[in-house]
Amino acid sequence: MKKLLGVTLGILTAIGGFVDIGDLVANSLVGARFGMSLAWVVIVGVVGICLFAEMSGRIAAVSGRPVFDLVRERLGPRTGLTNLLASFAINLLTLAAEIGGAALALELATGIDYLVWVPGVALVAWLVIWRVRFSTMERVFGLAGLALIVFAVALWQLGPDWGELGRQLTSPPESEGAPTYWYYAIALLGAAMTPYEVFFFSSGGVEERWTRRDLGEARANVFIGFPLGGFLSLAIAACGATLFLPHGIEVGSLGQMALPAAVGLGQVGLVAVIFGVFAATFGATLETALSSGYTISQYFGWQWGKFVRPRDASRFHATLLVTLIIATALILTTIDPIKVTEYSLIFSAVALPLTYLPVLMIANDPDYMGVHVNGRFSNLLGTLYMILLLVVSVAAIPLMIATKAGQ
Amino acid sequence: MTAARTLHAQLHLLDRQVVRADDARMVSKADDLELDYDRDGRLYVSALLTGPLALGPRIGGVIGRLMVAVTTLLRPEEDPAPRRIPMRLVTDIGSALKVGGDPAEAALERWTRVHLIAPLPGSGAPAHDDEPPPDRQHRGAMRVSELLGRTVTDAEGRVVGQVADVRLSQDGHLLGPAANALRVSGLVVVPRNTGQLFGYERGPGGAGPWLVRVVVRRLHRGSRHVTWDQVESFAPSPEIRLRVPASELADLRELYSTLPST
Numbered sequence: 001m002k003k004l005l006g007v008t009l010g011i012l013t014a015i016g017g018f019v020d021i022g023d024l025v026a027n028s029l030v031g032a033r034f035g036m037s038l039a040w041v042v043i044v045g046v047v048g049i050c051l052f053a054e055m056s057g058r059i060a061a062v063s064g065r066p067v068f069d070l071v072r073e074r075l076g077p078r079t080g081l082t083n084l085l086a087s088f089a090i091n092l093l094t095l096a097a098e099i100g101g102a103a104l105a106l107e108l109a110t111g112i113d114y115l116v117w118v119p120g121v122a123l124v125a126w127l128v129i130w131r132v133r134f135s136t137m138e139r140v141f142g143l144a145g146l147a148l149i150v151f152a153v154a155l156w157q158l159g160p161d162w163g164e165l166g167r168q169l170t171s172p173p174e175s176e177g178a179p180t181y182w183y184y185a186i187a188l189l190g191a192a193m194t195p196y197e198v199f200f201f202s203s204g205g206v207e208e209r210w211t212r213r214d215l216g217e218a219r220a221n222v223f224i225g226f227p228l229g230g231f232l233s234l235a236i237a238a239c240g241a242t243l244f245l246p247h248g249i250e251v252g253s254l255g256q257m258a259l260p261a262a263v264g265l266g267q268v269g270l271v272a273v274i275f276g277v278f279a280a281t282f283g284a285t286l287e288t289a290l291s292s293g294y295t296i297s298q299y300f301g302w303q304w305g306k307f308v309r310p311r312d313a314s315r316f317h318a319t320l321l322v323t324l325i326i327a328t329a330l331i332l333t334t335i336d337p338i339k340v341t342e343y344s345l346i347f348s349a350v351a352l353p354l355t356y357l358p359v360l361m362i363a364n365d366p367d368y369m370g371v372h373v374n375g376r377f378s379n380l381l382g383t384l385y386m387i388l389l390l391v392v393s394v395a396a397i398p399l400m401i402a403t404k405a406g407q
Numbered sequence: 408m409t410a411a412r413t414l415h416a417q418l419h420l421l422d423r424q425v426v427r428a429d430d431a432r433m434v435s436k437a438d439d440l441e442l443d444y445d446r447d448g449r450l451y452v453s454a455l456l457t458g459p460l461a462l463g464p465r466i467g468g469v470i471g472r473l474m475v476a477v478t479t480l481l482r483p484e485e486d487p488a489p490r491r492i493p494m495r496l497v498t499d500i501g502s503a504l505k506v507g508g509d510p511a512e513a514a515l516e517r518w519t520r521v522h523l524i525a526p527l528p529g530s531g532a533p534a535h536d537d538e539p540p541p542d543r544q545h546r547g548a549m550r551v552s553e554l555l556g557r558t559v560t561d562a563e564g565r566v567v568g569q570v571a572d573v574r575l576s577q578d579g580h581l582l583g584p585a586a587n588a589l590r591v592s593g594l595v596v597v598p599r600n601t602g603q604l605f606g607y608e609r610g611p612g613g614a615g616p617w618l619v620r621v622v623v624r625r626l627h628r629g630s631r632h633v634t635w636d637q638v639e640s641f642a643p644s645p646e647i648r649l650r651v652p653a654s655e656l657a658d659l660r661e662l663y664s665t666l667p668s669t
Contacts, residue, residue, distance in 0.1 A: 064431070069424050310524055
């Protein structure tokens with residue numbers, strides 16, 4: 001019974017933790033501009049993140065080694081460093097965007113300008129990381145993020161023309177050109193498969209001292225939690241498609257993204273969506289901040305993690321602190337958090353192969369995995385995704401330039 | 408007695424996480440390996456080298472040089488050497504390298520703790536911090552990274568390729584109560600600069616996935632195995648000279664079809 005409760009809790013956490021500012025922004029934007037015609041990308045992205053999160057979780061449980069440790073070990077110091085610099089830069093942008101997102105949610109709730117909230121959000125995030133136990137932290141914010149289910153309820157209340165939504169699945173609107181269509185496809189893929197998710201997931205496995213016995217629970221989290229998180233993403237897109245697409249409204253602010261919940265469910269919906277957005281972005285602030293510490297520490301082999309006292313992982317905690325300060329400074333320049341998110345998604349997509357290739361290799365290495373090496377199915381899918389990610393990685397920047405970042 | 412364990416420096420040792428054997432605390436990465444001569448004049452792995460002074464030269468370029476320069480500037484010694492962990496302390500070579508005893512703490516870890524983390528409330532740090540004992544300076548004959556990437560020429564002076572990995576066999580003298588020294592037993596030479604082998608050269612089946620294996624092996628076709636006896640000289644000239652013509656070198660694949668994979 002207790003075991004079942006643990007698994008359920010883990011799954012709920014995974015659903016709530018799946019959606020962050022990236023998913024929120026990308027799905028709202030795409031729903032409003034392209035309807036449901038890019039829904040297939042969300043599904044491709046969710047299958048991809050399930051595949052690689054399962055591999056990295058399995059590696060962490062069996063060998064105790066998290067993803068960036070493997071990146072350096074398999075790619076060597078030079079390519080590893082390139083990946084580190086790229087991942088760190090993307091992570092920093094994402095962290096800045098998440099802090100901005102949480103502050104924007106507070107602005108929606110209070111009417112006080114988000115810039116006032118930014119330093120407070122960052123300070124509280126640091127205090128949580130410094131003091132709160134890892135499992136408590138993950139549970140609380142994961143579960144609070146579940147409030148975003150309001151998008152699914154709101155969609156149902158909005159009473160969309162389901163036939164019309166279904167028709168959109170296969171036919172993109174004619175007003176949009178092919179390059180912008182593919183540009184947003186890449187952004188959506190970047191949102192679903194953001195590398196920090198596997199950095200955090202595998203390091204979290206080590207933090208919670210997973211062993212072979214926890215493989216079942218880890219798999220349940222991935223295979224049930226992430227797809228349900230993906231379902232939330234689709235609900236957000238469908239809300240946009242129902243409310244904004246018919247009127248040709250482009251979504252550019254967090255207020256607009258929250259609007260469908262208010263229209264569909266009134267005041268209750270508005271409260272729930274603001275709470276959900278805050279929980280999701282604040283939870284992701286913690287995850288991205290920790291991920292920046294994880295990646296740098298794991299590359300250099302430093303002691304990291306919240307499972308030791310801060311004094312025993314001082315370089316790790318120093319990295320966290322400095323990264324949070326830089327990200328806060330970045331968002332305080334009044335740079336638009338939504339724009340920052342859009343760019344970080346595209347750069348994420350560029351960096352994907354460098355992170356996922358070593359994971360795929362190590363998941364096949366009997367030195368690490370013993371009998372738990374990849375099966376044929378994982379390898380077949382893994383190979384297909386490697387090809388896909390390479391194509392996406394090459395195409396992302398040219399498409400960004402050609403479409404002037406999707407305009 | 409069973410055959411001595413064969414390891415590859417690049418694949419099995421370099422860039423692996425080093426952890427303390429008793430509590431799995433992370434110590435560092437194996438940034439480089441120190442090689443020394445044993446009584447028979449054979450090279451063996453004498454220590455793991457860690458820290459920026461070991462990592463910098465491997466990264467190379469501006470960033471690598473900067474890393475070394477800054478560290479040298481900040482260290483109190485005249486001519487600082489990288490932190491070393493003697494191989495006799497290594498108790499297990501697996502997905503991490505386990506070391507016994509209590510390896511010295513990195514200077515940067517100490518500095519950030521004393522100046523940044525310990526003063527914050529709730530860090531769990533005691534009020535005072537003992538000075539670490541001064542590092543004993545020891546330098547081995549060379550580092551394994553000095554062999555990797557070097558050009559190999561055969562007896563007739565033709566270029567065979569470059570060193571992609573160094574084969575080690577655990578048949579040297581006793582280092583500690585448990586382990587024999589890892590002696591350099593050969594080189595893996597690839598014809599072109601095509602990056603690492605990623606372990607896909609091992610065994611007849613090798614690791615999956617199929618497409619990655621095929622691509623990596625295709626990039627490294629014509630790779631050869633050089634035994635240490637076939638090496639004529641490797642220092643101080645920039646290239647490694649062999650005493651046999653290239654045609655006598657074994658194909659890398661032959662080696663793995665005759666030996667059981669480790």
